[in-house]
Amino acid sequence: MDQFDCSRLANARSWTGVTLIAAATFLLVTSEVLPIALLSPIARGFGISEGTAGLSITAPGIVAAITAPLLTILAGRIDRRTIIIVLTLAVIASNVIAMLASTFTVFIVGRLILGLAVGGLWSFAVAVGRRLVPEAAGARATSIIVAGISAGTVCGMPVGAVASDLSGWRTMFAVIAALGLVVAIMQMRILPRLPTVVVIDGTRLLGFAKVPMARIGLISSSFVGVGHFIAYTFIEPYLRDTLSLGRSGIAVALTGYAVAGIAGTFVGERLATRDVRRALVITAIAVGLCLVAAVAATSVPIAGIGVVVLWGLAFGAFPVCVQIWMFTSSPSLFEAGSALMVSSFQVALAVGAAIGGVLVDTTGILITFLVGGGVCAIGAVIPLLIRAQAVNG
Numbered sequence: 001m002d003q004f005d006c007s008r009l010a011n012a013r014s015w016t017g018v019t020l021i022a023a024a025t026f027l028l029v030t031s032e033v034l035p036i037a038l039l040s041p042i043a044r045g046f047g048i049s050e051g052t053a054g055l056s057i058t059a060p061g062i063v064a065a066i067t068a069p070l071l072t073i074l075a076g077r078i079d080r081r082t083i084i085i086v087l088t089l090a091v092i093a094s095n096v097i098a099m100l101a102s103t104f105t106v107f108i109v110g111r112l113i114l115g116l117a118v119g120g121l122w123s124f125a126v127a128v129g130r131r132l133v134p135e136a137a138g139a140r141a142t143s144i145i146v147a148g149i150s151a152g153t154v155c156g157m158p159v160g161a162v163a164s165d166l167s168g169w170r171t172m173f174a175v176i177a178a179l180g181l182v183v184a185i186m187q188m189r190i191l192p193r194l195p196t197v198v199v200i201d202g203t204r205l206l207g208f209a210k211v212p213m214a215r216i217g218l219i220s221s222s223f224v225g226v227g228h229f230i231a232y233t234f235i236e237p238y239l240r241d242t243l244s245l246g247r248s249g250i251a252v253a254l255t256g257y258a259v260a261g262i263a264g265t266f267v268g269e270r271l272a273t274r275d276v277r278r279a280l281v282i283t284a285i286a287v288g289l290c291l292v293a294a295v296a297a298t299s300v301p302i303a304g305i306g307v308v309v310l311w312g313l314a315f316g317a318f319p320v321c322v323q324i325w326m327f328t329s330s331p332s333l334f335e336a337g338s339a340l341m342v343s344s345f346q347v348a349l350a351v352g353a354a355i356g357g358v359l360v361d362t363t364g365i366l367i368t369f370l371v372g373g374g375v376c377a378i379g380a381v382i383p384l385l386i387r388a389q390a391v392n393g
Helices: 003-033 036-048 056-072 080-100 106-130 135-167 170-190 203-209 213-234 234-244 247-276 276-296 299-331 330-364 365-385 386-393
Strands: none
Touching: 003 106, 003 135, 003 170, 003 213, 003 234, 003 299, 036 056, 036 106, 056 106, 056 170, 080 106, 080 170, 080 299, 106 135, 106 299, 135 170, 135 247, 135 299, 203 213, 203 330, 213 234, 213 276, 213 299, 213 330, 213 365, 234 247, 234 299, 234 365, 247 299, 276 299, 276 365, 299 330, 330 365
16 A cells, blocks of 8 residues: 555544534434424323423533533543543433433433533543644644534434334434444444543633633623523424424425535635634624514414424534634634533533523513524624734734
């Protein structure tokens, strides 16, 4: 085998590694959001209220928010390949426990383990993926891995609903565990050793947060995340009750959202590699406008479906813009930035869902969507507070 063939083989192996990390993040996030579509059958299965069953969604988010920075510090000099594999195995374990749980308490234990995996894998995945490829290809590696995260975020709910209707709510947890085992085995075969480059301690974690550009990115993404989840938590009632869609119409809308979300990650990559500040502002504005447009489109269901698809595209683009923003802020401390971003995103998910729940109960879905759009607009303004030369210079 000549040098050219060896180079091509090494390049293919590197991108396969990136794909395997993306696959792990997809399974991770699918597992996290899956109960949104399964609350009723889970509640019936354990003989509990839907409100109690909702703990299966909030529990891993809270654990992830707390553990993301802690795991980044505790990781120390541990080989990043080992960390990725162990966290993928944690995803498998959590789904196996959920599948076999005879009581809701045992089920929640599985979800808490998932929270640890969410906090860790989200924090390390993009940083590790960028190390597998040449520096010039870092943005593409980021977009592929974030595509896995975005795909999990938007696919978990519709896939879970279909699986529950066909074969019961436990089936999907079994499928994810089986797929996770395949991914973990391939990670063991493909991923190279990845010694620690920079050991992240509490000082470096705080140091990243003190970087003006990083701090602006964290605050901006938190606002957009809260605004998004104020509305997204109630996307199914919006489609069913406000647009009066039947089962097939809801499936079409959610599928369109999912596909557009995956495509949006690559749109975000192209925008961010040209001008990361402009990309962050544009995608944040786009998410907010989609929420407002969803209110305006209530009398025309097909228009409402179109807005939901555009919403998926916009929010699919936003996370990759945030990741590239964080990397640009301080490349050497990117693991710290990822950990802090995971914490802020999980908090945004919990806060957004809580605010949305109060608004839906007191004012209705339409006002809820308008408030979500307004919060996103605040997030879009924040990146404008930092000078362009500080971002792109």
